[in-house]
Amino acid sequence: MTTQRLPAEASLRDRLRRMTWKGERIEWSAYFYVLPFFVPFVIFTILAIIFGAYVSFTEWRIIGDPLWVGFANYVRAFNDDFVPKVWGNTFQLAAIVVPGTTILALLFALYVNQRLRGFTASRLAFYAPRVVSVTVVGLVWVWMLDTRFGVINQYLHKVGVPYIPWLTNPDWVLWAVGMTTIWWDLGFHMVILLAALQDIPSELKDAASIDGASALQQFWHVVVPLLRPAISLVITLEIISAFRIFSQIFVMTQGGPAGASFSIIFYIYERGFMNTELGYSSALSLMLFLTILVVTLIQLRIIRERA
C-alpha cells in the first residue's frame, strides 16, 4: 500500500511546489502567517457586519428569536422625530469640535515647531490628555464645569461673566462636551501636523524670505499649501470621530438635559441596550456607517483632486 501511494503523494507535493501565481512561485506557508489574523478578523468584523445587516431587518428583543420585518426599522427611522434631533446634535458637536481642534492644533503645532525653549515640555502637555481614559477626561471636566463651584465659572465670574449652566442647560451642553473633546483630542492632531511641518524643507522658506516675503506671506504661500494633505487628513479623522462621539456623553451627561446631548451612537446604544431594540439599533448603525462611508469617499476625492 505505502509503496503504491508514495509516488502519487510526491507528485502532488511537487505540483504544489511548482505552482505559480502572477508569474512567481506560490509560497503556501503564507497562509500560516495570514490566517491567524484573518480568521478572527473575518468573524468579528466581516461576518459581524453581514449579521448586523440581517438583524436590521428583524425585530429582536434579545430574548427569543428574531422576527423578519423587512424595511420596517428603516421606515421607523425616517418617521422617528428623535432621529433628526440626534443627527442635529451630532452635526452641532462636529461644527464645534472639527474647526476648533483643527485651528488650535495647527496653531499649537506652529508654535512647537519654532523650537523655542520649553517646546518639548509644551508638546508633552498638549498631548497628555490623550493618554488618559475618557472616564478621567469626562469626570474632571464635569467638576470643572460645575455651575456654581467649578473652576471655569468661578474664573469667568471674576471677570464679570454670569454663572453658565454648562451641563444643565440644553443650549450650553454641546459647548461643554465640545470643549472637553477639543482638550482631549487636540494633541493627537497636533502631532500629525507637526510631523508634516517638519517635512517642509527649510530651503523653501529661506528662498521665500530672500525674495522678501514676510512671515505671514511665507506661512500662507509656502507652508499652508504644503500642509494641505495633512490638514485634509486631520479634518477627515476629526469628522469621523465626531460622528462616533459616545463615551464623553456617557460619562458627562447620559444624553441630557432633556435629550439635548444625545449623539447618534448614544441613541444607538440607548435603543439597543437600554431598550433591547436590537433590530432598530442595527438599522440606525447601518445608516451611520453609510454616512461615514460617503464622507470618507468625498474627502478622498477632494484630496485626490487637489493633489
Place this chain on the structure above:
Amino acid sequence: MVARLKLVMGAQGRLTVGRVLLWIIGLWLAYMWILPFVWMVSTSFKLPGEVMTQTIEWIPRTWTLDNYRVVFQKPIIRWLWNSMVVTTAITLASIMLGAAAGYALARMNFPGRNVFFMMLLLSLMIPTEMTIVPRFIAFLRLRATDSYAALILPPIAEVFSVYLFRQFFLSLPRELEEAAAMDGASRFRIFRVIALPLARATTIAAAVLLFTTNWNAFLWPLLITFSEEMKTLPIGMAAFAPVTMNRTQIESYAPGMAAMTILGVPSLIVFLFLQRYFMEGVISTGIKG
C-alpha cells in the same frame, strides 16, 4: 539684555517682539493645558466639606486620604487586574497576528493576497460601533458575556497592527533576507531571526498604541461586562460619574477625583517615560491615512 533673552528662549536667528510673545503665550497655554490634572489631584486630597468653596483653592486647606479610602471600598484591585490581563493579552495577540500577517502581505506570494489587502483597506472605513450589536448578540447566544474571552477576542484582530508591520517590511531592503535564503534558511527562520528583530521600533510603537487604546477602551467593555468582578478599570471607575448618581449621592466631587487620580496618573507617568514611542505611533497612523 536681548542676548540674554535669546539665550533663555533658546531662539535662533532674529529676535522679534512676535517671537517673544509666541514663547510666552506658548508656555502659558501648555501650563493651562495641564491645569485640569492639577485640579483633579488637588481636589482628591481635600476634605469633602472643603471642596465646594466660594473662591478657588488650588492647595487643599486640610490634606486627607479619606477620599482614597472611599475609592478602595470598590473592588478596584480586581478591576486593575482585569484591565492588566485583558490589555496585555490583546496587545500581545495583536502584535503577533499583525507582524505575521503584515510580513506575509509584504513579502510572500500567494493567491488571495490582494483580496486580503483590499479587505483591510475597506475595514479601515468601518467604525467599530457598526459591529457592536452583532458581536453582543453572538456572545450572548454563546453564553460567553461577562468573561475574559468576550473582552479579549473581538479586539485582537486589529487592522492597524497589520498595516503598520506591512509598511515596515515593505520598506526593508530584501538583500538580507535573500542572502539568508541562499544559505538555505527556511522562510520561518528568516522571519523570526532576521525580519522580526529589525522591526523592533515598529513593534514598540504599535505596542504602545495598542496598549493605550485598549487600556482606555470604553464602549465594548461597558456593554459586555455585567458583574462588578468582570469590569475593567475605566468602566468600574465610571460609577463615580455624577450623572449616574442621584442628586443626594453627590455630596462632593472629592472621592470621584481620587478615583480619577488613581486611574489617570499611572497613564501619565508611563507617557512621560515613553513619549517618543507615543508620538511615533501617532505619526505612523497619520501616514496610514
